[in-house]
Amino acid sequence: MRRIIGIVLAVLLIGGVGAAVVAGREQDTSTATKTVRGVIGSEKAEFFSDPDVVKALSAKGFTVKTETAGSWAMEDLDLKGYDFAFPSSKAPADALAEKYRARQPLPRPFYSPLVVVAHRVAASVLAANGLATLDGGGGRGTLKMAEYLKAAEQDRTWQRLKGAERYAELTGAVYITSTDPLSSNSGALYLAAASYVAAGDRVAANSADVGRTAPLMRKLIGVQGAQQPSSDAAFRDFISGAGNPLVLVYEQQVASLLAQGQQVDDLTVLYPDTTTTSDHTVVPLTAEGRALGELLSSDPKLRALAARHGFRPQGDTGEFTAATAAHTTYLNQKLTGFHQAPVPASAVLHEMARRARG
Amino acid sequence: MRLRRRVRPRVGAGALTVAAVLLGSGCTSSAETEDPGAPRPGTLRVLASSELVDMEPVLDQVEERTGIKIRPTYMGTLDAVSLLAKNTTDGRYDALWLSSNDYLHLRPDAARKVVSETPVMTSPVAIGVKTTTVRRLGWKPQEVTWSQVEQAVRDGRLTYGMTDPARSNSGFSALISVASGLSGAQSALTEADVAKATPRLKEFFKGQKLTSGSSGWLAAAYGRRGTVDALINYESMLTPMKDLTVIRPRDGVVTADYPLTSLAATGQDTRDTVRRVADALRTPEIQDEITRSTFRRPVVTSVPPSDALDTGRRRELPFPGSRSVADGLLDSYENKLRRPSRTVYVLDTSGSMEGDRIERLKAALADLTGDFRDREEVTLMPFGSDVKSVRTHVVDPADPRAGLDAIRGDTDALSADGDTAIFTSLQKAYGHLGTGPDTFTSIVLMTDGENTAGAKASEFDDFYQGLPAAQREIPVFPILFGDSDRDELEHIAELTGGRLFDAQKGSLDGAFEEIRGYQ
Numbered sequence: 001m002r003r004i005i006g007i008v009l010a011v012l013l014i015g016g017v018g019a020a021v022v023a024g025r026e027q028d029t030s031t032a033t034k035t036v037r038g039v040i041g042s043e044k045a046e047f048f049s050d051p052d053v054v055k056a057l058s059a060k061g062f063t064v065k066t067e068t069a070g071s072w073a074m075e076d077l078d079l080k081g082y083d084f085a086f087p088s089s090k091a092p093a094d095a096l097a098e099k100y101r102a103r104q105p106l107p108r109p110f111y112s113p114l115v116v117v118a119h120r121v122a123a124s125v126l127a128a129n130g131l132a133t134l135d136g137g138g139g140r141g142t143l144k145m146a147e148y149l150k151a152a153e154q155d156r157t158w159q160r161l162k163g164a165e166r167y168a169e170l171t172g173a174v175y176i177t178s179t180d181p182l183s184s185n186s187g188a189l190y191l192a193a194a195s196y197v198a199a200g201d202r203v204a205a206n207s208a209d210v211g212r213t214a215p216l217m218r219k220l221i222g223v224q225g226a227q228q229p230s231s232d233a234a235f236r237d238f239i240s241g242a243g244n245p246l247v248l249v250y251e252q253q254v255a256s257l258l259a260q261g262q263q264v265d266d267l268t269v270l271y272p273d274t275t276t277t278s279d280h281t282v283v284p285l286t287a288e289g290r291a292l293g294e295l296l297s298s299d300p301k302l303r304a305l306a307a308r309h310g311f312r313p314q315g316d317t318g319e320f321t322a323a324t325a326a327h328t329t330y331l332n333q334k335l336t337g338f339h340q341a342p343v344p345a346s347a348v349l350h351e352m353a354r355r356a357r358g
Numbered sequence: 359m360r361l362r363r364r365v366r367p368r369v370g371a372g373a374l375t376v377a378a379v380l381l382g383s384g385c386t387s388s389a390e391t392e393d394p395g396a397p398r399p400g401t402l403r404v405l406a407s408s409e410l411v412d413m414e415p416v417l418d419q420v421e422e423r424t425g426i427k428i429r430p431t432y433m434g435t436l437d438a439v440s441l442l443a444k445n446t447t448d449g450r451y452d453a454l455w456l457s458s459n460d461y462l463h464l465r466p467d468a469a470r471k472v473v474s475e476t477p478v479m480t481s482p483v484a485i486g487v488k489t490t491t492v493r494r495l496g497w498k499p500q501e502v503t504w505s506q507v508e509q510a511v512r513d514g515r516l517t518y519g520m521t522d523p524a525r526s527n528s529g530f531s532a533l534i535s536v537a538s539g540l541s542g543a544q545s546a547l548t549e550a551d552v553a554k555a556t557p558r559l560k561e562f563f564k565g566q567k568l569t570s571g572s573s574g575w576l577a578a579a580y581g582r583r584g585t586v587d588a589l590i591n592y593e594s595m596l597t598p599m600k601d602l603t604v605i606r607p608r609d610g611v612v613t614a615d616y617p618l619t620s621l622a623a624t625g626q627d628t629r630d631t632v633r634r635v636a637d638a639l640r641t642p643e644i645q646d647e648i649t650r651s652t653f654r655r656p657v658v659t660s661v662p663p664s665d666a667l668d669t670g671r672r673r674e675l676p677f678p679g680s681r682s683v684a685d686g687l688l689d690s691y692e693n694k695l696r697r698p699s700r701t702v703y704v705l706d707t708s709g710s711m712e713g714d715r716i717e718r719l720k721a722a723l724a725d726l727t728g729d730f731r732d733r734e735e736v737t738l739m740p741f742g743s744d745v746k747s748v749r750t751h752v753v754d755p756a757d758p759r760a761g762l763d764a765i766r767g768d769t770d771a772l773s774a775d776g777d778t779a780i781f782t783s784l785q786k787a788y789g790h791l792g793t794g795p796d797t798f799t800s801i802v803l804m805t806d807g808e809n810t811a812g813a814k815a816s817e818f819d820d821f822y823q824g825l826p827a828a829q830r831e832i833p834v835f836p837i838l839f840g841d842s843d844r845d846e847l848e849h850i851a852e853l854t855g856g857r858l859f860d861a862q863k864g865s866l867d868g869a870f871e872e873i874r875g876y877q
């Protein structure tokens with residue numbers, strides 16, 4: 001039986017080569033590109049559909065077809081026929097790499113810290129009550145994570161914050177809206193940062209650690225009710241004027257809007273004083289997938305385009321600083337003084353998310 | 359909490375055909391026989407929430423830009439989620455476009471069937487109150503809370519219509535808003551919040567005078583009735599209505615965000631097509647068209663919402679995070695909170711029903727019986743040359759089984775003989791109902807043929823016009839079955855403010871089930 005399959009395969013391969021030769025001859029004059037398919041986190045969809053990105057990739061011989069899925073949901077998808085997966089952080093990427101035996105190190109072309117977006121009045125009320133500080137014009141500021149967690153623990157409501165009474169939308173429990181930590185990366189990273197702060201700046205290493213912060217994590221998730229599956233959806237609701245006053249998004253989502261010249265007058269970007277960063281990591285499933293991942297990391301043109309979409313390219317900070325020069329009212333380019341919470345190992349983070357969802 | 363009869367939105371082919379009737383009243387018989395589920399290149403078969411029918415002009419523009427044609431099949435949100443969970447959508451639909459995926463995410467069996475979700479526009483569920491009523495109540499629209507609405511209902515100064523929360527997302531969102539508002543919950547609803555709010559919710563729902571399986575029919579019934587003061591519906595549906603003041607209660611709203619959703623059971627190319635449509639829908643030009651023509655709110659910052667929409671912000675009330683809370687709330691709405699329903703089933707058991715047809719009727723009724731709610735009054739009125747018997751049963755919350763068993767017994771005893779006296783039987787149904795207690799009252803008419811005995815159509819028209827106003831509010835929901843005459847039944851639906859359901863193309867139990875949303 002195996003021999004027969006071998007013969008059939010050989011015939012198919014020869015046929016394939018023949019076809020390739022013919023096709024190659026026909027395409028002599030045009031630029032032939034390889035089509036690579038990938039599953040990506042929703043926040044990178046606009047990057048890949050940007051005509052300039054399509055052009056830059058095509059110049060390097062790639063046509064990239066993508067579809068979006070939550071970073072953790074990628075594990076449940078059948079990735080046969082895809083060349084790469086591009087989740088929003090290292091933990092789900094490592095899990096996928098193991099499942100599909102992708103060779104380490106994985107290309108990590110760019111990253112973006114998690115931030116909280118708020119409308120100006122909500123940010124001012126937080127600042128007036130010691131939960132945040134605002135810089136300059138109030139377009140950006142710092143969220144004091146420890147204070148915020150204390151408020152959450154005590155079920156503090158907006159009504160009990162001074163200055164909130166003038167605004168109809170500022171009622172109910174004070175909480176940050178995140179995505180579902182079981183399926184989406186930003187939700188899981190939120191728990192990573194919150195649990196790190198709650199445990200006195202210690203990263204959870206095992207079930208016992210998870211157990212210690214579990215009641216608070218459960219509260220942070222439980223108050224939200226149903227959660228959006230992706231950070232894009234949560235951000236869209238926010239933009240349309242619907243949704244909770246405080247929404248966790250990637251800095252990149254805001255930076256990208258600003259780069260497009262969109263008006264965000266009334267917005268404040270709050271950088272948590274201890275935050276987590278999403279390392280957008282390519283999991284190559286084929287050689288083409290790996291080549292694409294490496295190209296995204298090294299090609300100056302693509303790095304500049306990534307920065308224009310709000311991502312921070314790995315290594316040199318020049319591209320991001322240049323791309324966001326006009327938007328420092330909202331964006332904190334340097335992030336000096338901000339702490340980065342380490343992300344627990346994949347299995348630990350999963351358990352944390354599961355217990356938080358209850 | 360007792361979940362004896364879990365609310366289970368079931369959908370048979372009936373739902374599909376009703377949608378088809380709604381859409382293509384002018385379509386030819388050849389189009390009707392074509393399988394609407396068959397795939398066609400360059401088109402996307404989309405299972406969509408019924409109110410999205412107003413997006414068709416926008417979708418034409420999307421087609422111009424992308425070359426992709428959207429073929430929607432309209433259905434209530436919760437029904438669509440059930441369908442998805444049961445694999446019934448596989449191979450029949452390329453994408454999902456519901457008011458909200460919140461309920462979908464509470465059901466793992468449905469949630470695992472979707473791949474990517476792209477919110478396209480938003481609309482909060484609001485209450486539209488007649489401008490004269492707003493004045494009479496002395497309300498400042500910006501200041502009104504759900505508690506004030508409840509107070510007005512309690513004082514007998516406000517009545518309203520809303521869709522059935524077990525079928526329609528607008529009704530469900532309204533239920534969540536009101537439960538949050540009246541329980542004082544500061545975060546996502548819990549079972550304790552619902553229990554606490556129950557007495558006030560009961561008062562609130564005494565004011566609900568209209569129910570509907572779809573928001574379109576609700577608006578029509580509201581216009582016809584004329585005596586209802588308000589409608590709870592999407593802001594987008596209320597905004598263009600005349601003489602209504604749209605109020606987004608100050609204590610919070612639940613907002614639909616219309617995610618265009620691709621499905622795991624489809625291929626990569628299909629999902630790619632879905633993404634292209636989503637991209638097109640989010641371009642500034644289309645977003646602008648959406649907000650100007652449908653009064654939904656844009657999801658891109660460069661496009662301001664329509665001038666007709668108030669830009670003041672509202673708290674977003676969280677959707678329950680667990681299925682037990684969501685289903686518990688639905689269950690108490692159906693069995694405790696809402697006004698009970700009172701229905702006469704006028705059932706054709708004439709000679710032509712002999713054999714397969716009567717068996718199908720019995721099976722459909724047996725199936726339906728499991729769905730009757732606590733406190734519901736059901737009258738079976740089988741007819742042939744005249745009404746054969748009138749049997750009324752009430753589902754007593756203390757012993758629901760007794761009533762249900764009695765209905766089953768009567769159903770079993772049905773037998774086929776005689777002519778078809780449709781109009782005489784309808785007159786008797788109105789007579790039976792009289793001006794009864796405060797309920798959602800309606801008549802379901804199932805017939806497999808034309809009127810052959812008793813009163814004529816014109817006599818029934820006169821009879822109906824001579825009824826007292828309160829009785830004229832009782833709608834007849836006719837079911838097209840066997841060889842019944844579409845025009846004759848359409849006329850009855852129109853005259854009485856009901857709606858025609860089609861069990862010729864769909865199934866009889868599907869039609870009975872669909873009508874539940876209107877009872």
